[in-house]
Amino acid sequence: MKAIVVRAGKASLEEVELKEELGRGMVRVRTLYNGICGTDRxxxxxxxxxxxxxxxxxxLVLGHETLGEVQEVGEGVNLRKGDLVVPVxxxxxxxxxxxLVGRQDFCETGKFTEIGIRGAHGTMRETFVDYAENLVVLPRELGEYGVLLEPLSNVVKAVREVEYLQxxxxxRCRDSTYSCRDAAIIGSGPIGLLFSMALKTMGFNVYVLNRRPPSEVEKDITEAVGARFVDTTKEVAPLPGPDLLVDTSGHPSAFVPLLDRIKKNGAVILFGTxxxxxxxxxxEQVTELVENNVLxxxxxNASKEDFREGGNLLTLxxxxxxDVLGKMITHxxxxxxxxxxxxxxxKGEIKTVVDWTNG
Amino acid sequence: MKAIVVRAGKASLEEVELKEELGRGMVRVRTLYNGICGTDRxxxxxxxxxxxxxxxxxxLVLGHETLGEVQEVGEGVNLRKGDLVVPVxxxxxxxxxxxLVGRQDFCETGKFTEIGIRGAHGTMRETFVDYAENLVVLPRELGEYGVLLEPLSNVVKAVREVEYLQxxxxxRCRDSTYSCRDAAIIGSGPIGLLFSMALKTMGFNVYVLNRRPPSEVEKDITEAVGARFVDTTKEVAPLPGPDLLVDTSGHPSAFVPLLDRIKKNGAVILFGTxxxxxxxxxxEQVTELVENNVLxxxxxNASKEDFREGGNLLTLxxxxxxDVLGKMITHxxxxxxxxxxxxxxxKGEIKTVVDWTNG
Amino acid sequence: MKAIVVRAGKASLEEVELKEELGRGMVRVRTLYNGICGTDRxxxxxxxxxxxxxxxxxxLVLGHETLGEVQEVGEGVNLRKGDLVVPVxxxxxxxxxxxLVGRQDFCETGKFTEIGIRGAHGTMRETFVDYAENLVVLPRELGEYGVLLEPLSNVVKAVREVEYLQxxxxxRCRDSTYSCRDAAIIGSGPIGLLFSMALKTMGFNVYVLNRRPPSEVEKDITEAVGARFVDTTKEVAPLPGPDLLVDTSGHPSAFVPLLDRIKKNGAVILFGTxxxxxxxxxxEQVTELVENNVLxxxxxNASKEDFREGGNLLTLxxxxxxDVLGKMITHxxxxxxxxxxxxxxxKGEIKTVVDWTNG
Amino acid sequence: MKAIVVRAGKASLEEVELKEELGRGMVRVRTLYNGICGTDRxxxxxxxxxxxxxxxxxxLVLGHETLGEVQEVGEGVNLRKGDLVVPVxxxxxxxxxxxLVGRQDFCETGKFTEIGIRGAHGTMRETFVDYAENLVVLPRELGEYGVLLEPLSNVVKAVREVEYLQxxxxxRCRDSTYSCRDAAIIGSGPIGLLFSMALKTMGFNVYVLNRRPPSEVEKDITEAVGARFVDTTKEVAPLPGPDLLVDTSGHPSAFVPLLDRIKKNGAVILFGTxxxxxxxxxxEQVTELVENNVLxxxxxNASKEDFREGGNLLTLxxxxxxDVLGKMITHxxxxxxxxxxxxxxxKGEIKTVVDWTNG
Known part of the structure; x- marks a missing residue:
């Protein structure tokens, strides 16, 4: 079958032969779409x-952001042909x-594999076989938006964890919600935008920060979800200091200078790598972190539960x-x-996807 | 009464007049001992x-590390003359x-006061009056060791919080305890030693790190509690990387270089200011924090509950x-x-206390 | 204005005069629909x-299940005319x-009021005035389904609490979800059906139990959401014993006999009154509860956060x-x-609503 | 060796031959004391x-309440001859x-064994061999009081769980402690008294309830720890209704009538079997449980961590x-x-122990 492989530091579309038998508990999946992200690059x-x-x-066959369709079902599997699925x-x-408890996102030994990344082939290929237990089913109504689930799952893990930690x-505010809390997100790529939507759904006031004006699409999306885009080269962030800061950039220079502006008992998610x-x-900054109980x-990564909840979020x-999910798939x-x-x-990319449906 | 006051950047023992009436719910306390710490200095x-x-x-009357004895009891107070008490x-x-819920250690407005530190007189004086609800009672058997409760309370808050966060x-390990977890503490002052004892009681393997050999007393105490003192100028820390790192120094140079050695899912307590x-x-270090889920x-500070639990720890x-508690009071x-x-x-100080009992 | 009032044990539609001024932070709401439930009766x-x-x-003006539309906005309110709202x-x-922290559903003094129930007028009237902070906003797309939010909010509180408790x-199962857990719900009224949907969304296998065959609508709804209706007069429940039992009936005779069939570490929600x-x-039953760690x-009741999350569930x-939400409003x-x-x-009622939109 | 065995419904002291080799990770333990409890009987x-x-x-060799002394140490074991130990x-x-995570007290399959109870020999014998990982070490200062650790471990599990659940x-009260909470314990046997001490240490106001006056020892112990003994045949319990009710009797007639007196948001521990x-x-009672959010x-049973914390409590x-621990061992x-x-x-028994030290 056709697959996008990386070999000796070069990517190419090749004909590969992967003998994958459909054992008990397994499913053959036809790939519909793959998302491309910084990790692939x-x-x-x-x-x-x-x-x-x-x-x-x-x-290595690339591909870890996937939307597929069940093509063939092995013994003992509770899925049907045509089901929309996403592999963890x-x-x-x-x-x-x-x-052992399904939280491989917290693997301690480091001996895990990751499809399309380390030690296991990915899904940038016409079909793949996987255990049904590794697949999350999405409602058919969701259609191609399901390709956003994998990046979203990582966002879901992070915000669920912060909710626990905090x-x-x-x-929570006097009305039992997060209506009094400000979240600032550094970066307006797909991860930044997904954070803005997830935090908005949780009830935060959301600010998306970048060192430039928003693109048309970024403007549309942040407005539609009720977040505020802040060009930090033009205005000092309008918030006195966020309760929650999310760094999606990985640049110490982007978030370290903000550390002493985090509100008391606030939190910082480090997500960018x-x-x-x-x-x-x-x-002095360390002292501020201490005196303000900052975390x-x-x-x-993400657990299967995070994928499942991400599926609910996409449907919601x-x-x-x-219009928003459609606009996120720019190419x-x-x-x-x-x-x-x-x-x-x-140019103008939020998320580029590889389309296998015309194969 | 006699009190140690700070006035225009100078400390002195003075005769002060503080009209403190013994209202309903209040107690007059005779100060027995005050601990001296970096904050006082x-x-x-x-x-x-x-x-x-x-x-x-x-x-400002100095003094926030206190051991006192109830001298006189106001109306509606459930304490007795002679009770050993420590004020939060x-x-x-x-x-x-x-x-509002008694967690002023998480005060959000910053409008709190702290006795002997900001906005309220401390306890370095012959007697003081306080509301009974601000006092924690200790068993009489504990004697002068009770003066260690205030610094310990801050340690208790930190470790209780980490236990929740983690x-x-x-x-927890396969046997439901922390027996497989290594804790490394930067600094061997009173706070570092109290952390070593609290974490040992929780079941951790404990390492106390300093950039010099231990003093005689530090050696005795760490050995007695089963912790290991590591002179980091002489040996690379014997642990491959701690699960929990506690910085009591406040020096970024002491803990930042260790950040990429923290074990997966590990935690760092920032305590030094x-x-x-x-x-x-x-x-690269930020990437390690992200990839390893480090917190x-x-x-x-500490809540009254932390003081209460600290009292149980001291008694235990x-x-x-x-011999250990006695050795911690070096002067x-x-x-x-x-x-x-x-x-x-x-010289050789772990904890110096001011003794008011011969007053 | 017209209002449905209870006076001396009799309900009637009356013209009442309630002087409600639109103060700062307040909103005048036009009632669209009220749900009728067992409490009203x-x-x-x-x-x-x-x-x-x-x-x-x-x-007393009746009415605690409400869907309204903002009609007039007081000073300092961040809502717009036409917004769909539901009052807690x-x-x-x-x-x-x-x-004090917005969890009046856990009020300890019992001095709370409840609109339309105790000590405060309800919303079965043409318009009502309320503080904006008591209102939850729903997306306009939700339309009349929003009238289901109040009963759902109580379900959300219960399942969120059980998730915490458990x-x-x-x-959670080996795949980090609840896919291996069976939930059995006693009762197929609106509350029973809302529980079945909420638990299904969380990933449980759901059984709805009643002492009779399902009505057409009950059959349609349980099938659509993937739950199983069990007529307990005809078949022994097909599950060996649930992990979670929800009683919506309030009859001890309905749930007490099932207590020794709850799986180890299982839970029972008591909801019916x-x-x-x-x-x-x-x-012997008590011994089973003890030996099996049953809770x-x-x-x-519910907090504002539970209303907010209920709104997300309805939208999802x-x-x-x-078709399901439409079918739940039978009259x-x-x-x-x-x-x-x-x-x-x-006859055949799941939820009957009072329609004020033709007023 | 000599052992107390149960055979065909009869207990006897016999000479038994149990070939127990001291494998890697194992320890031979000399039994010092065994407690006798209702389960043994x-x-x-x-x-x-x-x-x-x-x-x-x-x-079956009886014996699950144990205090032993390490006699011989297998390879790879970090214990020393003479260490005081208690097996889980x-x-x-x-x-x-x-x-898998060391919480066998929450075993789901029911396929566990329990030494001296089901499927595994107990410790009512001169010596026994066990894996070191099943042993909890106690400070030598604790001496014979260590025989109380096993019953205490079950109490520790219950109160730690309630603390989490609540x-x-x-x-917690306005001062962050449990000082405003009343706990009522039904039963004044060893378990009831251990609950009273554990809850007192946590900061509760504690009432021990029985249907008779206290024995001399019960009076001494409850007074010493600051709990109040209530003879429910003579006085209506002096508390308006407890926040926490602990049943150690297992009699529905003892606790069911109190269910509608539990305070709002209160909890009940069912412990008696x-x-x-x-x-x-x-x-009506069910309605009260619902309306009051009662749990x-x-x-x-108990995890190893509960034993470990129980050891800290005994030492404290x-x-x-x-005098209290000594008084609990009445025979x-x-x-x-x-x-x-x-x-x-x-007659007058709180805890009877079998003494093997004169063997």
């Missing part, structure tokens, strides 16, 4: 050091407690913000074109 | 900018939710480690001598 | 002993901690189960007819 | 239906998630209440006498 460029092919292979990305080590003090710069942190939390947003490319797109962002 | 030296006298006063330090703003993943240096944090939490330790000085001691640490 | 019949008019009135029912005592052990019978509980929890369900009556309907259930 | 009398010998045996009772099934609302009676529960929780109590009998004591309670 980092694998192709070689900047993502931890990427590696599965054992016994000299290439990380597969547990089978050893540590977190993996239970350490009374962080592709930053390059460095920044000084001063003893910083790195968050990576389709009803509540009719569709054929598998052949995908190879080029993997070497750099397209 | 920072107030005297002027480096602690936020310190201020109570409204209407041009001086921070008094809530009366406005924010956290203060419930985000399965952090008196550091002076600065340190670069790199994008950093600033922690300040008196039985379990018979006793008279109120007259205290003024000198407030300008700098004594 | 209990107030009219006099069986609900705790119902009482507001101070100074000899009648219970208003806190202003004294206890739970009320965090006491590992209750209108039961009449009594049932023996044996020492029972009574749950009443409108997209996911296009619409005019305010004039409502008086009759308040004396007893209509 | 139920096994002997045959009323405890689930008791069974280990596979391949026609007898329940051994996990190795299959369910709770057992986090569902603001249950040896009751015999039955009691009617009415719809009931069955609690059985030895210092804080010098010591030789292994030979134990057989008689196993058929019924001794």
């Amino acid at each position: 980092g694998i192709v460029s070689g900047s993502l050091k931890f990427s590696r092919p599965p054992q016994g292979f000299d290439y 990305v990380r597969r547990g080590c089978g050893e540590c407690l977190n993996c 239970g350490r003090s009374l962080w 592709t930053g390059k710069e460095r920044e000084e942190i001063t003893a 910083l939390v790195g968050s990576v 947003w389709k009803e509540e913000y009719p 569709k490319v054929s598998p052949g074109e995908a190879v080029n797109v993997l070497s750099g962002k397209l | 920072g107030i005297v030296s002027g480096s602690l900018k936020f310190s201020r006298p109570p409204q209407g006063f041009d001086y 330090v921070r008094r809530g703003c009366g406005e924010c939710l956290n203060c 419930g985000r993943s399965l952090w 008196t550091g002076k240096e600065r340190e670069e944090i790199t994008a 950093l939490v600033g922690s300040v 330790w008196k039985e379990e480690y018979p 006793k000085v008279s109120p007259g001598e205290a003024v000198n001691v407030l300008s700098g640490k004594l | 209990g107030i009219v019949s006099g069986s609900l002993k705790f119902s009482r008019p507001p101070q100074g009135f000899d009648y 029912v219970r208003r806190g005592c202003g004294e206890c901690l739970n009320c 965090g006491r052990s590992l209750w 209108t039961g009449k019978e009594r049932e023996e509980i044996t020492a 029972l929890v009574g749950s009443v 369900w409108k997209e996911e189960y296009p 619409k009556v005019s305010p004039g007819e409502a008086v009759n309907v308040l004396s007893g259930k209509l | 139920g096994i002997v009398s045959g009323s405890l239906k689930f008791s069974r010998p280990p596979q391949g045996f026609d007898y 009772v329940r051994r996990g099934c190795g299959e369910c998630l709770n057992c 986090g569902r609302s603001l249950w 040896t009751g015999k009676e039955r009691e009617e529960i009415t719809a 009931l929780v069955g609690s059985v 109590w030895k210092e804080e209440y010098p 010591k009998v030789s292994p030979g006498e134990a057989v008689n004591v196993l058929s019924g309670k001794l």
Whole structure:
């Protein structure tokens, strides 16, 4: 079958032979769409050091953002042909407690694999076989928007965790909601926008920060969901200091200078990993973190439950913000074109997807 | 009465007149001992900018680490003459939710006062009057060790909070305890040693880190409680990377370089506030925090419940480690001598206390 | 204005004069629909002993299940004319901690009021004035389905609480979801059906139990959402014993006999209050509760956050189960007819609503 | 070696041969004391239906309340000869998630074993071999009081769980402690008294209820720890209704009549399993449970962490209440006498222990 593979630091669309038998509990899935993200591009460029092919292979099939359709069902599987499905990305080590309870996003041994990233083939190919237990089913009404589920799942994990963590003090407002809390998100890429929607749905006042004016699409989306885009080169952020800061950039220079502006008992989500710069942190800033009980939390990956809840969110947003999900998918490319797109962002891109439906 | 006051950046033992009536719900307490800590010295030296006298006063009575004895009991108070008591330090703003529920350590408005520190007189004086609800009672058996309760209360808050926060993943070991977790504490002052004892009681393997060999007393105490002192100038820390890192130094240079060695799903308590240096944090380190789900939490102050639990810990330790608490009080000085001691640490000092019992 | 009032044990549609000024922070709302429930009928019949008019009135305006539209906005209010809104029912005592933090559903003093039930006029009237902070806004797309929010809010509180409580052990399944957990709901009225949908959305396998075959509508709804209706007179429940049992009947005879069939570490939500019978509980049953770590929890009322989350659920369900919400509203009556309907259930009724839109 | 065995419904002191090799990770323990409790007597009398010998045996060595001393240490064990140890009772099934994480007290499969109770030999014998990971070490200062750890561990599990569960609302008082909460304990046997001490240490006001006046020892102990003994035949309980009710009797007739007196948001621990009676529960009572958000929780067994924390409590109590632990051990009998004591309670007994130290 056709697949987009990375071999010796080069991506190409190839004909590969992967003997995948449909064992008990397994499902054959026809790929509909793959999302392309910074991780894919980092694998192709070689900047993502931890990427590696599965054992016994000299290439890796790319693809961890997936929307597929059940094509064939193995024994003992409770799915039907035509069901929309999304596979989880990380597969547990089978050893540590977190993996045993389905929280491979908290794997302790580091021996997990991730499809399309490290040690396991991804889904940028015509079909793939997987255990049904690794698949999350989406309502058919959701259609192609389901390709946004994988990036969203990571956002869901982060915000659910922060909600738990912030239970350490009374962080909900006098009316029991988060209506009095301001969240500032650094970065307006797909992750930044998904954070803005998830936090808005939770009831926060949301600000999306970037060092430039919004693109047309960014403007439309943030307005539609009721968030505020802030160009930090033009205005000092209109909020006196956020209760929750989310960094999606990975640049210390983007969030370290804001650390002493976080409100008392506030929190910071560290989510970005592709930053390059460095920044000084001063003893005075540390003192502020201490005196203000500030919490910083790195968050990576997602559990199946996070995918499941992400599916609910996408379905909710389709009803509540009719145009927004469509606008997030800014570009569709054929598998052949995908190879080029993997070497750099397209102009105006929020999310580019590879379209396998015309295959 | 005699009191140690700070006036215009100078500490002195003075005769002051404070009209304190014993209203309903109040207690008059005879001060037995006061502990001296970095905060007191920072107030005297002027480096602690936020310190201020109570409204209407041009001086501040120092003293927030206290052990006292009930001398006289107001109406409606359920205490008896002779009861050993310790007052909580921070008094809530009366406005924010956290203060309303007795968690003034999470005050959101910043309008709290702190006895002996900001906006309220402390207890370095012969007697003081306070509401009974601000006092924690200790068993008489505890004796002078009770003077350690205030610093311990802050440690208790931090470890209780971390225990809650780390419930985000399965952090307890296969036997339901913390027996597989390593805690490394930066700094071997009184706070570092109290952290080592509290974490040991919780079941952690504990390492106390400093940039020098241990003093005799530090050696005795860490050995007695089963912790390990590590001179980081001589040996690379014997642990491959801690699950929990506690910084009591406040120096970014002490803990930032360790951030990418924290184990997956690990946590860092930021507790020190008196550091002076600065340190670069790199994008690679941020990536490690993200990929490893690491959590950093600033922690300040303590609730009455933390004092209460600290009292239980002191009582437990008196039985379990018979010599340790006694060794932590390295020096006793008279109120007259205290003024000198407030300008700098004594040689070999773990905790110096002002002794009012010969008054 | 016209209002449905209860006076001396009799309901009637009357012209009442309620001087309600539109103060700062307030909103005038035009009532669109009111739901009628067992509580309303209990107030009219006099069986609900705790119902009482507001101070100074000899009648009570009924109505606590509401959908309204903003008609006029007071100063300092962030709502717009035409916004769909639902008022919360219970208003806190202003004294206890739970009320101070917006959790009046956990009021400890019992001094709360409830609109349309005790001590405060309800919304079965052409318009009403309320503080904006008591209103939850719904997306306009939701339309009349919003009248289901109030009963749903109570369901949301119960399931959110159970989710928290069951965090006491590992209750999530190996895949981190609730896919391995069976929930059995006693009763197929509106509350039973809303529980079935909420638990389904959380990922449970859901069984709806009744002592009779399902009505056509009950059959349609349970099938659409993927729940299973069980007529307990015809078949022994197909599940070996539920992990979660929800009683919406209030009859001890309905749930007590099932107590020793609850799975280990399972939970029981007690929600029904209108039961009449009594049932023996044996020492053997108590032993089973103990040996199996079973938890029972009574749950009443809802916070504003529960309303907010209920609004998200309704919006999600409108997209996911296009026909279901419409089918739940089985009858619409005019305010004039409502008086009759308040004396007893209509044939085939799931939810009867009073329609004020033709007023 | 000598062991107390149950064979065909009869207890006897016998010479048994149990080949127990000291494998890697194992320890040989000399038994010092065994506590005798209702479970032991139920096994002997045959009323405890689930008791069974280990596979391949026609007898069961009794004994699950143990204090022992390390006699010989296998390879890879971090214990020393002479260490005081207590073995946990329940051994996990190795299959369910709770057992995998060391919470065999929440075993879901029911395939666990319990030493001295079901499927595994107990410790009423001169020596036994066990894996070190099943042993909790106590400070030597604790001496024979350590025999109280096993019953206490079950109490610790229950109160820790209630503390977690009651986090569902603001249950702590305005001063952040439990000083405003009343706990009533039904039953004044060893379990009732241990609950009174554990809850007192947590800060509750504690009432111990029985249907008779206190014995001399019960009076001494409750007074020493600051609890109040209430003879419910003579006085209506002095508390208007407890916030926390603990039933240690297992008699529905003892706690069901109190259910509608539990305070709002209160909790009930069901702990007793040896009751015999039955009691009617009415719809009105169910309504009270619902309207008051009352929680009931069955609690059985304990994790190793609960043993560990119980050890800390015993050490604390030895210092804080010098005479109390000694008074709880009312009788010591030789292994030979134990057989008689196993058929019924001794007069004035709180805890009878079998003394193997003169063996």
